[in-house]
Amino acid sequence: MSPLICPSCGSQKIVKNGRIHNGKQNHKCRACDRQFVEAPQQKRIDQRTKALIDKLLLEKLPLAGIARVCDVSDSWLQQYVNHKYATVPYKRRTSRQKKGPLTIQCDEIWSFVNDKSNKQWIWLALDVATREIVGVYVGERSEHGAQQLWTSLPAVYRQCAVAYTDFWNAYGCVFPSKRHKAVGQETGKTSYIERFNYTMRQRVSRLVRKTLSFSKKIANHIGAIWMFVHHYNESLHD
Template sequence: MCEKPSERVCPTCSSEQVIRNGSVHNGKPKYQCKSCGRQFVINPTNSPVSEETKHLIDRLLLERISLRGIARVTQVSWSWLQDYVNQKLARTPRQVKVSENPRSKLIVECDEMWSFVDSKKNEVYIWLAIDRNTRQVVGCFIGDRTRKSARKFWESLPAIYQHNAIAYTDFWQAYKTVILPNNHRAVGKETGLTNHVERLNNTFRQRVSRLVRESLSFSKKLNNHIGAIWYFIHGYNAELD
């Protein structure tokens, strides 16, 4: 059935100056407004995703639910969700903000957590540092387990932590090359001095589906893997504020 002329109205500016502009994947005709440039379909099959649904998706991304699971729960298309999440992860800041006037002595606990991208042969380590007093993540780098990555990890911490914090780590040699000797404390797990960051590793694996060891929800692209980790970090820190 052909559309009535009155139906060919731009949904953005209400102009009737619209022209035929091809068709969409299901064969429906697509139009373009000559006044504002908006392209649209009359009576589209898929309605726009509401802001309420987007906010729900944002919260679900902080839980151990696969993207396909989120698509089923929120009843959005898989292709739309993938594009939405990719854009959100790309915009996620790769650094935390902290107060420049700490209320107490700065102490951080550091550790590395194994993960992979696309294949278990492609190992990717997540270097984490948390403030012992606030329990918030203050530094993170995702890469290999070399000294170069250790350097980038330490540089991810705010300057006030790099220069003033006492840092407790395991005995991985790379830490010695980046942390000031007077500020570095290499300790074993039996001391309990890195308990908080080790517990955080478990929290990551419990709540980030990409980090579950036996899962089909693993990342296929490094950029998305990095973005997902940082997205969770910002959400986790916000819960502790």
């Protein structure tokens, strides 16, 4: 039998390195760390499988689990997810158009990217009447974060809405004082947005408090959040 040769550097210093998703032997080059399988077979991923993956990305499943369920490679799935999240629009698709009395609830929840020292706060605003998420910002928990949430709101909300929030002082520094109401949980005035936060933590695996599915790239982290927000808003009208 001919010795295995690394397809990258030509070295024959090859060792076995576990198996890939379909059980085929994986190899690793000791010279350049390239991993490869012998006589690989290119597998075309059909649209049906991609549609299933899109649905599974909205559930509390790690990428490794999705790869096993859909019988695709980890590397292909990661590339697909990177592209998917990069093309998610960072803009709300909401039904509210006309001016009039509006009420929103706002809150921020903690998350992280790569490790817990890299905190990323998810700022959200919810229309009480339609239950739609109408404002989103991911970043620092500061006055700047509150400003970005305010800026993310459609103009009709910035002009007309009364906003109920917790007592985090950044809101009071940014939101117009006549239309900002800081309240405690016991009032129930922020119950809808708090409920949405629980739903998002349960559905988006990278937001579960104790998980190995945390985001390693900020772009994917934000893309996953926006993808869920779009799905949630659209589901309200199904």
